[in-house]
Amino acid sequence: MQKPIMAVTRDETDEETELAPSHMAAATGDMPTYQIRAPTTALPQGVVMAASPGSLHSPQQLAEEATRKRELRLMKNREAAKECRRRKKEYVKCLESRVAVLEVQNKKLIEELETLKDICSPKTD
């Protein structure tokens, strides 16, 4: 079953965006940092711009224009959502590999600490 179609006010598009190496600093504070605002220019394939608004006349034409705008909006949002998910997965992968590196580093430091403790501890006898 599909959700009822509801009024919509927003739309999407997106462009190929690479995750920057230094993505840990968010421009907007608590915002997820895998998001990198990129210039967006490309239109999804198959999108055809309709007649200019000035050329609209009848209610039917207005309705068709509204429908066309909605479909365009949905198409752009669809693509934006895909791209957003791709970036998020990449970001998570990046975090996971960082965790792996830090775990190895932490283990080494613990070992080093134990060694130093052995060296520096006073003899008991």
Place this chain on the structure above:
DNA sequence: CCTCCCCCGCGTCAGCCCAT
């Protein structure tokens, strides 16, 4: 097999944020 459950990806909506 069949059923159940979990996971994943998708499409859509709502709301936030930024640019104009």
Place this chain on the structure above:
DNA sequence: ATGGGCTGACGCGGGGGAGG
């Protein structure tokens, strides 16, 4: 103020493993 991009949240459907 408005338009438009980005993303969290939601619900759906499909794939696949586990248990009967």
